[in-house]
Amino acid sequence: MRPASFEYHRATSLEHALELLGEFGENGRPIAGGQSLVPMMNFRLARPGHLVDINRLPLDAIEIVGPVLRIGALTRHIAYLDDPWIARHFPAFLDAVHYIGHPTIRRNGSIGGSISHADPTAELPAVSVLYDADIVARSVTGERRIKAQEFFLSAYVTALEPGEMVVAVEFPIPPASSTGSFIELGERSGDFATASIGISLEHGGGKVVRAAMVCCGADLFPMRAPDVEDFLVGKSLADPPAAEAGRIFAASIDPVDDHIASADYRRGLIAELTHRAIEAACTRALDKS
Template sequence: MRPATFEYHRATSLEHALQLLGEFGEEARPIAGGQSLVPMMNFRLARPGHLVDINRLPLNAIEIVGSMLRIGALTRHGAYFDHPLIARHFPAFLDAVHYIGHPTIRRNGSIGGSISHADPTAELPAVAVLHDADIVVRSAAEERRIKASEFFVSAYVTALEPGEMVVAVEFPIPPAASAGSFVEMSERSGDFATASVGIVLEHEGGRIAKAAMVCSGAGLVPIRAPDVESHLLNRALNDPHAEEAGRIFAASIDPVDDHIASAAYRRSLIAELTRRAIETACSRALGRS
C-alpha cells in the first residue's frame, strides 16, 4: 500500500524543527530513520499530514553530562555497540542492543525514534524504564524531562504533546559496584521479542544491595518488578535464588494470548528469562563473565 498524502519539510535546525512541529500540531511527525513510521504510514496506521525531516540536526552525541549519560535522539543503533561509555557503565543496555532488529534497522533507526514509537516489545523502552531514565523533550516553548516510567502510556502511546519531540535520553550512571544483564527470546533473530527481561543490581560484600528489573512483551508498556526487586535484596551473589525470583515475576504479570505465543507460554518464558538475567548479572558482579 501507499501512504496517505503528506507534505515534506526538511528542518535546518532544532529551532526550525520545533517551529514546524508547533505550527502543524497533531498533523506533524518528525522523521529520521523512518524504520517504524514509514511502514505504519504504508499500511495507513499512521496518517501524518506533515513530515518534518530532522536528520540534519546535531542530536547524535553520546556523552556524560553531570551524573548522567546523555544520548542524543538521532544516535543510530549501530553506535552503541562499540561505545566505551555504554560498555563501561551499562552492560544491560549493551546486551539489549544486540537484539535490535536487522542490519538496516540498526544502521538507520535511532534511539529517539524507538522511544517515541513505544513498541511494547522493543528493547530501548525497556532499557529506559530499567535504568529510570529521563526522556528529554522539547517544544518551541519549553524543555521538559519525563521519567521513562511515566513516558510510556500504552502500546504506541507516549506522554508527548503535539509540537514536542524527543531530543535526548539521559541515563543515571550506576555506581562502580554494579552489574546488569538483558535477555530476550524471539521466533527468529531480529524479530519482535516474544518476551525480554533486564536487570541492574548494585552489590556490596558479595550481596545484592539494590536491584531493578523489567520485562517487555507481557503488557502494553515495559513492566517493573518491585516484588522481585525486594526478593533479591541482601541475597548472596553466588546464590541469588534466581529460580524463585522467576516464579515471583511470572506470577505478578498477566500477559495476553496472541498469534506469537499463549499467555501461559509467555509467563513460563519470563520466569526462565528472569532466572537467566539474574544469574548472568550476579556472575558478572563476581567477575566471572
C-alpha cells in the same frame, strides 16, 4: 500498500523543526531513520499530514554531562556498540543492542525514534525504564524531562504532547559496584521479542545491595518488577534464588493471548528469562569483584 499523502519538510535547525511541529500539531511527525514510522504509514496505521525531516540536526552525541550519560535523539543504534561509556556503565544496555532488529535497522534507526514509537517489545524503551532514564522533550514553549516509567503509557502511546519532540535520553550513571544483563526471545533473530527481561544490580560483600528489573511481554509497555527487586536485596551473588524470583514475577503478571504466544507460554517464558537474566547479572558481579 502506500502511505496516505503527506507534505515533506526539511528542518534546517532544531528551532526550525520545533516551529514546524508546533504549527502542524497532531498532524505533524518528525522523521529520521523512519524504521518504525514508515512501515506504520505504509499500512496506514499512521497518517501524518506533514513529515519534518530532522536528519541534519546536531542531535547525535553520546556524552557524559554531570551525573548522566546523555544520548542525542538522532544517535543511530549501531553507535552504542562502540561507545566506551555504555560498555563500562550500562551492561544491560549493551546486551540489548545486540537484539535490535537487523543490520539495516541498526544503521538507520535512532534512539529518539525508538523511544517515541513506544513499541511494547522494543529494547530501548525497556532499557530506559530499567535505568530510570529521563526522556528530554522540546517544543516551542520549552523543554521538559519525563521519567521513562511515566513516558510509556500503552502500546505506541507516550506522554509526548502535540508539537513536542524527543531531543535526548539521559541515563543516570550507576555506581561502580553495579552490573546487569538483558535477555530476550523472539521467533527468529531480529524479530520482535516474545518477551524480554533486563536486570541491573548494585552489589557489595558478595550480596545484592539494590536491584532493578524490567520486563517486556507482560503488558502493553515495559514494566518494572518491584516485588522481585525487593526480593533480591540481600541475596547471595554466588547462589541467587533466580528460579524463585522468576516464579514470583510470573505469578504477578497477566499476559495476553495473541497469534504469537498464549498467556501461559508467555508466563512460563518470562519466568525462565527472569531466572537466566538474574544468574547472568550475578555472574558478572562476581567476575568484577
